[in-house]
Amino acid sequence: MKSLAMNYLFYFLYFPYEQFKNFWKYIRGIPLITPSLGSITLDIDDIKIARRMLKNKWIWYNDKVVHKFEKKFALWNGSNYAFAFLGGRVALSASIYALQLQKGDEVIVPGYTCVVVPNAFHFEGIKTVYSDIELDTYGLDASLIEEKITRNTKAIVLHHLYGLVCRDYEKIIEIAKQNGLFIIEDCAQATGAEYRNIKVGNFGDVAIYSTEQSKVFTTIQGGIVTTNNVEIAKRLKEYYEHTGYPSRNYVKKLLYSIIINYYNYKDTNRWWRGSLIKLFYSRFRIVSTTQEEENGIKPQNYRLKMPAALALIGLNQLKKIDFYNNKRIEGSQRWNKWCMKNKINKPLIIPYSKPIFLRYPVLVSPDKKKDTSWAIKELGVNLGVWFIGNLHPVTRPILGCPNADKAIQQCVNFPCHIEE
Numbered sequence: 001m002k003s004l005a006m007n008y009l010f011y012f013l014y015f016p017y018e019q020f021k022n023f024w025k026y027i028r029g030i031p032l033i034t035p036s037l038g039s040i041t042l043d044i045d046d047i048k049i050a051r052r053m054l055k056n057k058w059i060w061y062n063d064k065v066v067h068k069f070e071k072k073f074a075l076w077n078g079s080n081y082a083f084a085f086l087g088g089r090v091a092l093s094a095s096i097y098a099l100q101l102q103k104g105d106e107v108i109v110p111g112y113t114c115v116v117v118p119n120a121f122h123f124e125g126i127k128t129v130y131s132d133i134e135l136d137t138y139g140l141d142a143s144l145i146e147e148k149i150t151r152n153t154k155a156i157v158l159h160h161l162y163g164l165v166c167r168d169y170e171k172i173i174e175i176a177k178q179n180g181l182f183i184i185e186d187c188a189q190a191t192g193a194e195y196r197n198i199k200v201g202n203f204g205d206v207a208i209y210s211t212e213q214s215k216v217f218t219t220i221q222g223g224i225v226t227t228n229n230v231e232i233a234k235r236l237k238e239y240y241e242h243t244g245y246p247s248r249n250y251v252k253k254l255l256y257s258i259i260i261n262y263y264n265y266k267d268t269n270r271w272w273r274g275s276l277i278k279l280f281y282s283r284f285r286i287v288s289t290t291q292e293e294e295n296g297i298k299p300q301n302y303r304l305k306m307p308a309a310l311a312l313i314g315l316n317q318l319k320k321i322d323f324y325n326n327k328r329i330e331g332s333q334r335w336n337k338w339c340m341k342n343k344i345n346k347p348l349i350i351p352y353s354k355p356i357f358l359r360y361p362v363l364v365s366p367d368k369k370k371d372t373s374w375a376i377k378e379l380g381v382n383l384g385v386w387f388i389g390n391l392h393p394v395t396r397p398i399l400g401c402p403n404a405d406k407a408i409q410q411c412v413n414f415p416c417h418i419e420e
Contacts, residue, residue, distance in 0.1 A: 083240045085223045086307075090304060090305075099182050103126065104152065107127070109130055112161075119293055135406065142175060143168075156172060159188075161190070190356065191209045218261075220257045222310055331418040369409065
């Protein structure tokens, strides 16, 4: 009770402080709100579902609702099978199980990724071998992969970052086939992007997607694994059936987080409502990547599947995903023009691909990445800084990936959902 009272006291004092800062911004002509980098697909209809779920706890663990979401996602994505978990990292863990990767095996991973990706392998005793990226789409550089392959190599993680389609997509898949390796497609940032009129994730053996709060569509936390292979699907189902659901208290936090995020990142009056909502609901806030995971420690509740309470949000989000992806594509045109004006290289759109621009990445000088205040002054936007390390958000370096190092020092990313 004491900590709760202190929490309320903090935000009771925090609210007037935030509004004083807003008043000072207004006087200096600084925008009170800027385009958000996350949770922009949340709308009032999602808030209504979250509030309804908070009153109807009996629905929270209804398997039928979850399976409906899985089927709808598979149909929309053009995949034969889909399984929904509580995070992309759990979807990756399920993929490791389904591909029968064993302790001592090696997997080639981009040296520019999120820390939860190598963690999923390390938790199973699998060695990650890091390979450098290219700086056109920030995907794996195919020309460097073969030198990383050994007799212990079993798979390649092929990722599509920022909503772009990986430059060397077909080359990497061909290398995998020639060497008898599995392809795990990491589509966490590119759900809905297409190559040759087929959505990414359908070219490899398995694919993982994320519905975390900063991704293409959101249930605050969540992940999906897909495959078109019957045998792999059987093993994914085995893994799925041996996972549990998150506790009621955690589901409650997730539902409140939907409300918190809407009023902090989407509401048109978020400059004051966001602070006010924190006053009432701040104790329910969650973090996507825990300190444990950053330190390479497996969280206690790692192997969990998506509850129906979130699957209902997911079903509603699926109705809007194409609309919001198209909004991002439209928003990217602003940054295309900015790049041309400032003689900065645009991210590459490879032939036959349709990116969805979760964010618009460009390389700027290192000092402009260290201090991004220039963007708010010149462009009226806050910049994203994915990635600040080889294994974001951890800053621990990985040797032998010079392009990744350059991206870490210079890559910033613009929001592509530009509000009217």
